[in-house]
Amino acid sequence: MSENMTRxxxxxxxxxxxxxxxxxxxxRTCKAxxxxxxxxxxxxxxxxxxKHKWLMALDVDRCIxxxxxxxxxxxxxxxxxxxxxxxxxxxxxxxxxxxxxxTRGETFVDSPEAGRxxxxxxxxxKEEILKSFFVPKLCNLCEHSPCTQVCPVGATFDAPDxxxxxxxxxxxxxxxxxxxxxxxxxxxxxxxHTADKCTLxxxxxxxxxxxxxxxxxxxxxxxxxxxxxxxxEDPLERFIANNKVEKLKQSLGTGPRVVYAGLDEEVR
Amino acid sequence: MxxxxxxxxxxxxxxxxxxxxxxxxxxxxxxxxxxVVYPYITGLVAGAFIMASLVRVFKVRALEPTYRxxxxxxxAFLLCAPLPLLFHLGxxxxxxxxxxxxxxxxxxxxxxxxxxxxxxxxxxxELWFDYRRDFVAWAxxxxxxxxxxxxxxxxxVTDVSEPxxxxxxxxxxxxxxxxIPSAFLLHGYVGFIFGSIKANPWWGNVLMPIIxxxxxxxxxxxxxxFAYMFLCWARRITAEMRCLDLMASFLFFALVVDTTxxxxxxxxxxxxxxxxxxxxxxxxxxxxxxxxxIGQACLGTLAPFMLLGTMQLFRRKVxxxxxxxxxxxxxxxxxxxxxxxxxxxxxxxxxxxxxxxGFMSYKMELAGSEGWLLSLALLALPFxxxxxxxxxxxxxxxxxxxxxxxGAAPRGGKPPAPS
Numbered sequence: 001m002s003e004n005m006t007r008x009x010x011x012x013x014x015x016x017x018x019x020x021x022x023x024x025x026x027x028r029t030c031k032a033x034x035x036x037x038x039x040x041x042x043x044x045x046x047x048x049x050x051k052h053k054w055l056m057a058l059d060v061d062r063c064i065x066x067x068x069x070x071x072x073x074x075x076x077x078x079x080x081x082x083x084x085x086x087x088x089x090x091x092x093x094x095x096x097x098x099x100x101x102x103t104r105g106e107t108f109v110d111s112p113e114a115g116r117x118x119x120x121x122x123x124x125x126k127e128e129i130l131k132s133f134f135v136p137k138l139c140n141l142c143e144h145s146p147c148t149q150v151c152p153v154g155a156t157f158d159a160p161d162x163x164x165x166x167x168x169x170x171x172x173x174x175x176x177x178x179x180x181x182x183x184x185x186x187x188x189x190x191x192x193h194t195a196d197k198c199t200l201x202x203x204x205x206x207x208x209x210x211x212x213x214x215x216x217x218x219x220x221x222x223x224x225x226x227x228x229x230x231x232x233e234d235p236l237e238r239f240i241a242n243n244k245v246e247k248l249k250q251s252l253g254t255g256p257r258v259v260y261a262g263l264d265e266e267v268r
Numbered sequence: 269m270x271x272x273x274x275x276x277x278x279x280x281x282x283x284x285x286x287x288x289x290x291x292x293x294x295x296x297x298x299x300x301x302x303x304v305v306y307p308y309i310t311g312l313v314a315g316a317f318i319m320a321s322l323v324r325v326f327k328v329r330a331l332e333p334t335y336r337x338x339x340x341x342x343x344a345f346l347l348c349a350p351l352p353l354l355f356h357l358g359x360x361x362x363x364x365x366x367x368x369x370x371x372x373x374x375x376x377x378x379x380x381x382x383x384x385x386x387x388x389x390x391x392x393x394e395l396w397f398d399y400r401r402d403f404v405a406w407a408x409x410x411x412x413x414x415x416x417x418x419x420x421x422x423x424x425v426t427d428v429s430e431p432x433x434x435x436x437x438x439x440x441x442x443x444x445x446x447x448i449p450s451a452f453l454l455h456g457y458v459g460f461i462f463g464s465i466k467a468n469p470w471w472g473n474v475l476m477p478i479i480x481x482x483x484x485x486x487x488x489x490x491x492x493x494f495a496y497m498f499l500c501w502a503r504r505i506t507a508e509m510r511c512l513d514l515m516a517s518f519l520f521f522a523l524v525v526d527t528t529x530x531x532x533x534x535x536x537x538x539x540x541x542x543x544x545x546x547x548x549x550x551x552x553x554x555x556x557x558x559x560x561x562i563g564q565a566c567l568g569t570l571a572p573f574m575l576l577g578t579m580q581l582f583r584r585k586v587x588x589x590x591x592x593x594x595x596x597x598x599x600x601x602x603x604x605x606x607x608x609x610x611x612x613x614x615x616x617x618x619x620x621x622x623x624x625x626g627f628m629s630y631k632m633e634l635a636g637s638e639g640w641l642l643s644l645a646l647l648a649l650p651f652x653x654x655x656x657x658x659x660x661x662x663x664x665x666x667x668x669x670x671x672x673x674x675g676a677a678p679r680g681g682k683p684p685a686p687s
Contacts, residue, residue, distance in 0.1 A: 005423075005425060006425070006427065007436075014423075021384070021388075025368055025370060025380065025381075028368040028369045083290075084291055087290045108287075109625055111289075146467060149374065150373075150374045150375070150376065151374055152366050152370065152371055152374040152376035153362075153366060153371055154369065154371035170365065171362075172365055172366065173358015173359045174358070175299060175356075176374070176376050179298065179299065179468065180465050180467055183289075184288075184289025184291050184623065185291070186291065193358030193359055268624060
């Protein structure tokens with residue numbers, strides 16, 4: 001048989017095999033696109049993600065650094081030890097040195113245990129402190145989320161309702177999204193070995209509840225709402241109307257949606 | 269007991285200085301030493317292929333003795349290239365999803381296409397067209413397992429007439445021409461994985477893919493010099509001095525271009541002094557002092573630059589034996605320097621917080637999935653594969669086609685492969 005086989009025949013055969021192999025991903029992509037539309041999520045049956053646009057706002061001046069939000073998040077979502085879906089940062093800015101001409105001294109930032117147990121008294125003497133404040137952090141719900149962009153298999157996706165979610169049954173655990181998130185919001189879950197992050201408590205918000213951190217915050221520093229279905233006297237709408245709001249690291253072009261009021265220039 | 273003390277000691281050592289986002293305070297960087305090994309191996313593939321292309325495309329006949337060795341080196345390293353990635357994944361069993369359901373906006377998803385293209389459409393095809401005549405000859409003379417292997421590799425095509433071999437030659441050259449941009453693509457995409465991360469000022473840089481390509485060419489060429497000299501030494505034969513001199517020249521000029529672009533990158537960073545420059549500067553002078561300034565800059569770049577540069581200027585005044593020593597030392601230094609460069613990029617980019625307010629530490633383990641042992645094994649594996657490939661496809665006692673098939677055309681004007 002080999003005597004009859006020409007080089008052309010062999011190349012044709014090889015080309016057929018290679019062509020078949022190359023066509024396979026395209027076919028699988030189509031299948032995945034269909035599956036994506038039907039993707040399973042923690043949302044209940046009947047929930048339509050196209051009819052909501054969830055958003056969180058944070059009032060820096062209201063946060064007292066009690067850490068209840070972090071604790072609630074960890075308990076609600078079984079976040080593994082040493083990893084955090086939300087956290088609180090404490091900024092301590094010292095007074096400028098006399099005759100330095102500066103407007104402020106040094107900036108010290110800390111977040112012991114992500115602020116879960118509150119904050120111990122600062123080691124900097126009170127008389128040296130110019131100002132101090134707490135900043136709660138979480139997923140910034142980016143419009144052009146770099147984590148979604150870099151996921152090699154599409155396990156991370158932007159839900160139409162504004163949440164950025166991870167399909168843990170599909171994630172390969174490469175960690176690219178963790179590297180791509182400029183806010184440090186993602187981590188590799190040591191239990192599931194997949195990427196993990198704040199989901200805005202998707203299992204709660206899709207059932208008409210608030211995220212655990214918002215629910216427990218005693219000072220209403222976290223404001224949550226649905227931009228497509230504002231309620232009467234919508235707190236989110238009022239917050240945005242009454243404050244000059246900012247977003248984090250906008251220069252990176254990630255289009256963060258989470259809004260802050262009362263941010264200091266030192267906050268990154 | 270000792271283990272407990274050691275673990276406690278490691279835990280109590282400071283893992284970060286200043287402020288790091290809470291999720292960044294891990295004992296190990298997310299991308300550990302395996303991700304250092306991956307771009308290193310891929311770069312060697314691309315560089316070795318470029319070396320082979322010098323013979324095939326640019327007709328540098330003096331490098332003929334290293335042509336097949338360079339191609340086999342590229343193949344050995346390419347076969348091992350996905351392993352570090354695979355071991356690193358949280359779910360290695362899902363690895364085929366990258367190829368089956370790629371997310372097209374991710375540079376990492378291109379891995380499947382680039383790898384498959386490079387392995388199947390470039391390297392294996394070029395090797396097959398180059399080796400086909402020999403497979404036919406060897407299938408006739410060799411017996412046992414070897415005979416079966418060679419027989420299988422002919423893929424049933426046993427036509428060794430003159431027009432057939434000429435066509436092989438022509439197709440091989442076309443594949444080689446296609447292979448050059450493919451080799452750049454292969455390593456350019458690896459550089460792009462890092463260069464596209466705008467969250468990280470150490471990585472997010474438009475020059476990153478270019479630096480990766482150039483350092484890949486340098487390291488691949490150095491590997492070819494190293495492998496050729498080692499093979500000659502192992503076979504107790506003398507390496508061709510003309511070939512070595514020319515390889516060293518190419519290596520030197522590649523090193524000049526690579527060093528210039530890397531220097532330009534640093535100059536640009538320091539001059540434009542963007543937001544993260546203070547962090548990057550202190551990273552270079554403290555955390556990465558030994559691997560960046562000593563390993564990469566002095567030992568891996570400056571020393572071979574001086575050595576090879578001196579040889580370019582005073583080649584005729586230096587005795588052959590000394591030249592050989594200098595070439596061997598330079599290629600070994602470059603290989604280590606490029607490994608240090610990969611370390612500096614991958615690990616260095618994870619030693620500072622994305623808040624730009626603090627630094628993390630990396631304490632590498634001996635065993636474990638991100639430890640010394642596995643990474644050394646993964647670095648050694650391509651050399652083992654290369655040994656097997658050389659044994660089967662670069663053996664000294666194998667006949668050429670004109671000795672076996674009466675009337676078969678000899679290799680068109682080419683001297684035989686190194687024996």
